[in-house]
Amino acid sequence: MQDDKDLTPSEVLDLLLYRYREKLSDVHVRQTEACLSLFQFDPESVEQWTEAEREHVRTCPTGYCQRMLALSWRGEHPPLAHLSQFARGEYPYPKAMQFHLEHDRCQRCRVVVHVLKTLRTVAATVAVVYGEGLLRQPEEAAAFAEPRAPVYLRQTSEDGKLIVTVVETDPPEHELKVYVEAPGCGEGGGRVRVTLAGESATLERELELEKTEFGWEAEASFGKFEEAVARLGEDWVVVAVLLEPEG
Numbered sequence: 001m002q003d004d005k006d007l008t009p010s011e012v013l014d015l016l017l018y019r020y021r022e023k024l025s026d027v028h029v030r031q032t033e034a035c036l037s038l039f040q041f042d043p044e045s046v047e048q049w050t051e052a053e054r055e056h057v058r059t060c061p062t063g064y065c066q067r068m069l070a071l072s073w074r075g076e077h078p079p080l081a082h083l084s085q086f087a088r089g090e091y092p093y094p095k096a097m098q099f100h101l102e103h104d105r106c107q108r109c110r111v112v113v114h115v116l117k118t119l120r121t122v123a124a125t126v127a128v129v130y131g132e133g134l135l136r137q138p139e140e141a142a143a144f145a146e147p148r149a150p151v152y153l154r155q156t157s158e159d160g161k162l163i164v165t166v167v168e169t170d171p172p173e174h175e176l177k178v179y180v181e182a183p184g185c186g187e188g189g190g191r192v193r194v195t196l197a198g199e200s201a202t203l204e205r206e207l208e209l210e211k212t213e214f215g216w217e218a219e220a221s222f223g224k225f226e227e228a229v230a231r232l233g234e235d236w237v238v239v240a241v242l243l244e245p246e247g
């Protein structure tokens with residue numbers, strides 16, 4: 001073994017280049033003739049892959065294409081539809097997703113997948129809310145029991161059984177609140193688990209649904225809006241899971 005201080009500048013350079021190449025080969029796997037080109041991995045293009053292209057990515061012999069797909073999620077997370085497909089074990093590019101979750105250790109997507117996966121068996125339904133954080137005025141505000149502050153985000157589950165609304169309330173309270181309506185809830189009532197998963201933190205509450213004249217509802221405050229949003233970090237997402245009553 002050579003001592004570091006005996007290395008000439010050119011040997012140091014060689015060593016650095018060697019280590020750099022090692023690192024690259026760790027990240028990049030070999031591109032084949034049939035592999036998709038770089039621009040095809042940006043989020044809009046991914047949705048436009050032909051059947052033949054999708055089949056290639058599924059079976060890419062060197063794994064290059066799924067790796068590139070995973071790298072494209074470093075700027076922007078995989079769409080929620082992809083996360084939920086993965087949680088159901090139906091995602092066609094599981095290696096790409098595993099790379100994002102395990103190698104890139106994306107905490108936010110890990111929480112979403114975990115919630116969707118572990119609660120899938122017990123959940124009556126799931127609603128996932130995600131937006132760019134722009135306030136918009138609600139068209140459906142009248143549906144609520146009382147007039148409410150600007151709606152931040154609102155989402156109905158695919159089966160219409162659960163409606164989740166994320167609200168930034170007016171000052172001076174100025175809270176981050178989540179309202180849940182559960183038209184799909186049976187006479188026995190039920191509970192809703194609400195998970196807010198961001199890049200820096202996860203906030204979670206389990207709520208008991210209460211019967212009002214409008215049906216089954218629940219709400220939770222996640223504290224001061226700005227503090228909650230700062231804790232959560234970028235690209236936070238809300239996952240609400242309707243749980244059937246026990247027993």
Ligand SMILES: [Zn+2]
Pocket residue numbers: 032034035036056057060061062063064065066
């Ligand atoms: Zn390929």
Ligand SMILES: [Zn+2]
Pocket residue numbers: 073077078100106107108109110
């Ligand atoms: Zn992610």
